[in-house]
Amino acid sequence: MIDANDLLNAVTNDLVIEIMDENGSPLYDKSIDLKTNQECLWFRTICHGGDSHKLCYFTKSKDFYCYTNCGRMPFFEFIKKIRGFSDGEFYECLKYVGEKIGYNFKANRYGIGESREQKIRNNESKVIESIKRRKNLKFSVVENKIYDANILNYFDENTFYTGWMNEGISIESMQKFGIRWYEYQKHIIIPHYDINGNLIGIRRRSLKPEDADNKYMPEYISGKSFEHSLGLNLYGIYENQDALRRYRRAIIVEGEKSVLLSDTYYGNESYTVATCGFNVSRQQMTLLSELGVRIVYLGFDKDYDILKEEEYKKDEQTYKNYLNYQKRLETLALRLNSLFNVYIIQDAHGYLGHKDSPFDRGKDTLELLLKDSTKWVKVRR
Template identity: 40%
Template sequence: MTSQELKEKLSEEDIRTLLTRDMGATIYYEDDDIWITETVCHHGKKAKLYYYKDSMSFHCYTECGQMDIFEVVMGFKGYEENEFQKSINWICIKLNIDNCEYGFGKQEQISDWEFIRNYKRKHKKNVAIEPLKPYDENVLRIFKKWFTLDWINEGISVETMKKFNIMYSTWQQKIIIPHYDINGQLIGIRGRSLIEEDIDLYGKYSPFKVGRKKFYNHALGQNLYGLNKNINAIQRKRKIMIVEAEKSVLQTDTMFGEDNFTVALCGSNLTSYQKGLILMLGVREVIIALDKQYETLDSEECKKWAKHIKDKIINPLSPYVVITVLWDTNDLLPYKASPTDCGKDTLLQLMDSKIYVDTSV
């Protein structure tokens, strides 16, 4: 059994256990797509180690760059490049995996020497980001142009779904969401599961997979979903509203059509790449409309969420544009809802009472 096979057997709870119990990390933020912890990969204190559930990969945004769980362990334990086996053994011991059964035990040999020989520690600090490579759009022919009542009932019209090329996978029972870059090239395909068992196991959203190995995934932080369709409205109005999920972009398209100036981060963190895209558009105002991750305004949860938005989105953008935030001070939204989830009237009420962020102090 190879290290890759071990990695594939690790559950989300196993990764959580290794991080929190065995490496002492705190998960400061969690949603369907990511976790954010401090950078235990190099014993740092900043909450800049991101775990992406879709790809089971980590990214340290201070020093280490892209990693898998073995590389995180190597950094935490201070192992050298030629000590890769130690990270495997450490994981097996911590999770009580039978070392003999998996061929990773205390014996000197393991079954994936070729992988270890080719293994190189990745230091991606100051490395230029490679542009996303487009996929062949012919793959979309395997899906049906069916539109589920689930999304129609959530305020997304059939017209909007046709506009954004939303489709349906009959054999996986998933809503298919193609992702396009600013030039309209297909760069990824995400599926939104409708089966509760799959949602419990893998989360609502995941990269679409054909067969056992072919994933149509992409780095979500290297794009803004909906920008290819809404760029004209954004530049005409010189404002942009950033939301978390694709569904919110589709809801606002149903509400406002050609006047829609919304894009989705596909998460709750603004990457430097996304910041560059926004500033390139020449907007004057950025409206932050993330999900309501708090139940009451006076809670620690609310303060923590406000700090997250300030650190991850407001601070990077505030030197360049006016920042406003949709903040549910009148309890119009249920817990964890998007500002777009409760219809046009509710969204307009939130827009009317948006909070201007004074960044001059």
């Protein structure tokens, strides 16, 4: 039998960062908690599918705290949640973590007389072994929890937000993607479907001023959350799967709105999918690869302007953030490059505004950006 405490002892900070990354939430920041004097790792709130970075992992007590919504979560409770395991699947949850550590699940490899310290030492050496081994393993797709789609009847399917229409999204595209309106809360309802058309999550775009920092969140109805792990799916993969298969290429964007704009521009020829965050997880790569995709365009939001590099240099922190942003794009390109030919869309001519997605300034601008996009090649340093 696996001992949860033994497993937890063997969990290193690097392993937590890796698990989070794999589930769509790369390390965002680090800090020290002065009360308990322990290091804290900060992540996006994938626990409930939010997009703020208020999820903290306490490295000594090894538990998670979500400041937006979920509160304190013991380590394995948290893993259970992000991997969609049910209450009866605690063993599966241990196995998911254990296999990353290198724990042998076929048979208990520990001798009866082995001390706790020996166990921990063994586990640590296995961590290193497993990291080496894992590089060669094939990644299998994790199924999402499925919600009853009847819940969507709760919302108005004939009211559309004029703000989105003014930004260029057609009513036809909103209808195709099942966008609805929640009058009572003033929310735009965005259903998320897996590749088979199962409803796996509902996100909302709030129009209330008090939600300015949390515009995109999972929807709650009568206290029930319709959250999902964003890193386990791609928004638009259900609607755009034929074009993805046909063209064997994909434009990867951050937000749902860009997928809708793409549909308005190209209709059934659109092969745009959204990761719903500044990341591409291994599962998202696997999903595209299994559709036969060979070329990907990385079209994330323009958080920094490469034309302003000299200006950024004047402020140390801004310049550091800018370099981190570029480094993050490089890391993602390197990761994608293991399965695809990668083209990075970067706005070298100032077509886009701050925080714009490549889709935000019309179809012609998008096509200029696509034409300008450069094939990413690994530079030996």
